[in-house]
Amino acid sequence: MVQWFPRLADVPGVNYAGSPGVQRTRLAGYNAQPKVVMFAFDGKRRESLSWPTGEGETSASPAKRHGFLMSNDRDESTQSRLTRMYEALELPGEAPDYHFIIQTCIEALWKRQRQEQEPSLLAHIEHLCWLDIRLVEAQPDAIAYDHQGTRSYFHVLAFEYLIRLYEREGFLHEALEVAQCATRFSPDLTSAEQLRQRLDRIEAEDASGNTAV
Numbered sequence: 001m002v003q004w005f006p007r008l009a010d011v012p013g014v015n016y017a018g019s020p021g022v023q024r025t026r027l028a029g030y031n032a033q034p035k036v037v038m039f040a041f042d043g044k045r046r047e048s049l050s051w052p053t054g055e056g057e058t059s060a061s062p063a064k065r066h067g068f069l070m071s072n073d074r075d076e077s078t079q080s081r082l083t084r085m086y087e088a089l090e091l092p093g094e095a096p097d098y099h100f101i102i103q104t105c106i107e108a109l110w111k112r113q114r115q116e117q118e119p120s121l122l123a124h125i126e127h128l129c130w131l132d133i134r135l136v137e138a139q140p141d142a143i144a145y146d147h148q149g150t151r152s153y154f155h156v157l158a159f160e161y162l163i164r165l166y167e168r169e170g171f172l173h174e175a176l177e178v179a180q181c182a183t184r185f186s187p188d189l190t191s192a193e194q195l196r197q198r199l200d201r202i203e204a205e206d207a208s209g210n211t212a213v
Helices: 062-071 078-088 095-116 120-138 157-169 172-182 191-207
Strands: 035-041 044-053 056-058 144-147 150-153
Touching (some): 062 078, 062 095, 078 095, 095 120, 095 157, 120 157, 120 172, 157 172
Antiparallel strands (some): 035 044, 044 056, 144 150
16 A cells, blocks of 8 residues: 655654754645555556646655755755755655655765865765665665565665765774665675674774774
8 A cells, every 4th residue: 555644754763853944834735635546557456646736636746846856956055955855854755755855865965075075064964864774764665676576675875875974984883883774675785794894803903902004
């Protein structure tokens, strides 16, 4: 059954308190409720959601439509992009909508901090990565797809960026924690084992009285 939520804060298990500084009742579509549409595809009965708009109906949730505007403006300022993302998280949508909205913002901020070397962006990236990780852990169907009869998962940038960020800053235990979370969705991920071996070497050097590099 297709599941939707009034806002990200209503998704069980995410522990999201709500978007800071956003008055959701001022956002278009904040109280929209979809209807379930039944259809047949590949010999199976399927469900989808149809959302009301001023012009009629659409398959895109209010959260997705709001987030789409953000993804199309590459010149948008950091603060404006964050504001639009937080607004989108206050609108009705499905778990995949919230995941891709957060991931789009993470990717944009990651590219911007690499190009412009803005240290202040790292705190935003870390916060959003953990938010997305909590979301996909609570709602794994948000990134799942069927591949030749096997349940697989789409690549989640939050794991990759957070591991790289913690490694770069020297927080190897934190990087290992993220890598271990990621193995649930990518069993063949090598980062966890590599980080574990690296930590073992550092601890062995410390125990022998050498200075770890």
